Amino acid sequence: MGQDTSLRAQFFQEALDILSNAEEIVLHLEQHGTDQEQVHSLFRLFHTLKGNSNMVGEEEINALTHVLESEYDQVRTGKRQLDENLLQLTFEVIDTLTAVAQEGDSQDYIEQMQTRAQELKNISASIAASAAETASRQGQGQNSASQASLSQAGRIEKSFQNEIEAGFSVWKPVLHSFFKCEELAFRLPTAKDELPELLMDLGMEVIELRSLIEGEAADTFAPLSRLSVYLEKLTATFAREQLAYNEISYELLYVLYDDFKRSMWEHLYFTGALGYKKIVTMEELDRIEAEVRPGDRLWIIELAFASENSVRRSDFFSRLIEIKRGLDVPLVFISPHSHYYRKAADLLSQALGSYSQIAGTLEEAVRMYILSEE
Amino acid sequence: MGKKLLIVDDSFLVRSGLQAALKKTGNWEDVILAENGRIGIDKIVSEKPDVVLMDVEMPEVDGLTALKEINAKKRAGDIPNNLPIVILSGTMYENNENVRKAKMLGAAEVIAKPEGKSSTLSIKVDELEEQVLKLL
Numbered sequence: 001m002g003q004d005t006s007l008r009a010q011f012f013q014e015a016l017d018i019l020s021n022a023e024e025i026v027l028h029l030e031q032h033g034t035d036q037e038q039v040h041s042l043f044r045l046f047h048t049l050k051g052n053s054n055m056v057g058e059e060e061i062n063a064l065t066h067v068l069e070s071e072y073d074q075v076r077t078g079k080r081q082l083d084e085n086l087l088q089l090t091f092e093v094i095d096t097l098t099a100v101a102q103e104g105d106s107q108d109y110i111e112q113m114q115t116r117a118q119e120l121k122n123i124s125a126s127i128a129a130s131a132a133e134t135a136s137r138q139g140q141g142q143n144s145a146s147q148a149s150l151s152q153a154g155r156i157e158k159s160f161q162n163e164i165e166a167g168f169s170v171w172k173p174v175l176h177s178f179f180k181c182e183e184l185a186f187r188l189p190t191a192k193d194e195l196p197e198l199l200m201d202l203g204m205e206v207i208e209l210r211s212l213i214e215g216e217a218a219d220t221f222a223p224l225s226r227l228s229v230y231l232e233k234l235t236a237t238f239a240r241e242q243l244a245y246n247e248i249s250y251e252l253l254y255v256l257y258d259d260f261k262r263s264m265w266e267h268l269y270f271t272g273a274l275g276y277k278k279i280v281t282m283e284e285l286d287r288i289e290a291e292v293r294p295g296d297r298l299w300i301i302e303l304a305f306a307s308e309n310s311v312r313r314s315d316f317f318s319r320l321i322e323i324k325r326g327l328d329v330p331l332v333f334i335s336p337h338s339h340y341y342r343k344a345a346d347l348l349s350q351a352l353g354s355y356s357q358i359a360g361t362l363e364e365a366v367r368m369y370i371l372s373e374e
Numbered sequence: 375m376g377k378k379l380l381i382v383d384d385s386f387l388v389r390s391g392l393q394a395a396l397k398k399t400g401n402w403e404d405v406i407l408a409e410n411g412r413i414g415i416d417k418i419v420s421e422k423p424d425v426v427l428m429d430v431e432m433p434e435v436d437g438l439t440a441l442k443e444i445n446a447k448k449r450a451g452d453i454p455n456n457l458p459i460v461i462l463s464g465t466m467y468e469n470n471e472n473v474r475k476a477k478m479l480g481a482a483e484v485i486a487k488p489e490g491k492s493s494t495l496s497i498k499v500d501e502l503e504e505q506v507l508k509l510l
């Protein structure tokens with residue numbers, strides 16, 4: 001069916017992005033060793049891919065990413081170590097899946113994917129066997145030890161959550177300033193009489209942006225530093241020359257904005273400062289109610305109702321409205337998949353009142369959230 | 375060739391000190407004063423100075439805000455387009471935000487505020503005057 005094909009195409013497109021992010025993280029882990037934040041990001045990426053593949057009925061991809069997800073869940077919760085074997089296998093899985101996604105069809109890769117899944121299970125089983133051996137040697141202490149490790153896992157997750165929060169709050173002023181710059185810059189071509197003023201405003205904001213980037217958290221923003229200097233210099237030229245719209249110079253300006261944005265998102269994802277979750281089942285939705293606290297910063301909900309085992313849309317919406325009424329938190333909805341969901345989200349947003357906003361992508365959602373905080 | 379200079383600074387010491395020093399050099403027909411950006415803009419319009427020296431940090435209307443308004447008035451034709459506005463800055467560190475902002479807003483020059491003991495002050499005022507005269 002038509003809608004099916006476009007959903008699948010979108011799935012593979014997104015898969016490519018996810019896999020390339022995952023590859024970068026695996027490279028990083030290989031070079032720098034275990035890094036909780038990175039492991040968590042990797043886990044999240046495979047988790048997303050698993051969920052997505054389920055939605056489009058890609059069983060083999062689903063099975064393979066499920067194994068990967070559990071492996072990194074074990075690493076993340078300290079139940080197993082990250083070793084070269086796992087990293088190597090992860091590389092190979094990413095390669096295979098990238099080939100599938102590029103092809104846009106998994107038919108020719110089914111056997112290969114099954115082999116990879118089996119290999120992953122094998123190394124996991126061998127680790128479990130040796131762990132069991134150690135545990136049985138330790139005898140009586142086993143029970144309390146496993147409990148201790150469980151509560152420790154909980155702590156690790158909690159502290160990770162805090163780090164994300166802290167990470168994002170460092171980024172917030174930069175994001176805010178950048179979005180303002182971008183907004184002003186994109187008004188330039190159509191500005192007539194107000195061009196000089198617009199250029200001055202843009203100039204001031206670009207300087208603010210650079211000051212933020214070169215400020216207290218300069219280490220975090222180091223990759224953006226050079227771009228921010230270029231942005232300022234180019235804007236200064238525009239302001240000095242009172243440059244009205246012409247293709248070449250403006251093209252250059254927008255290329256700079258694009259580069260800046262790409263770099264910014266890469267670092268936001270890569271450092272794990274930006275996290276998101278996907279709600280597919282009613283249980284996951286219920287969990288939101290328990291997890292959200294008044295004053296929480298951002299809850300993004302991706303609306304996706306593609307597979308049969310997900311909840312009925314109307315049930316989902318009414319439950320969500322219920323939750324929202326009980327909690328005073330701003331919500332941004334993301335509904336990237338199709339026009340249809342967007343419409344549904346739109347209706348939902350109306351029911352929820354002025355807090356809620358609709359965004360097409362995660363980036364857009366973050367942008368709306370940041371700008372709404374003025 | 376009498377030129378008129380306007381000094382906009384909230385510090386009485388800077389204002390009157392600079393005025394006295396510049397009057398002595400004999401290069402100026404008149405050195406007039408304003409204590410903030412608002413009064414500065416009014417005097418630019420009413421007194422028509424040939425050059426303006428303006429501080430950044432000032433109460434009511436600061437130097438950068440005043441620069442923006444002056445730009446708008448230049449575009450509207452209320453202030454001559456070629457009137458040079460020289461920004462006096464406490465810090466001359468090139469990366470200083472105010473220095474960069476002043477340049478972005480079209481300041482003709484950003485010059486360090488002359489300060490120090492009276493013995494060295496006159497040298498600094500001479501240097502400042504030399505830079506300002508170049509703009510005319």
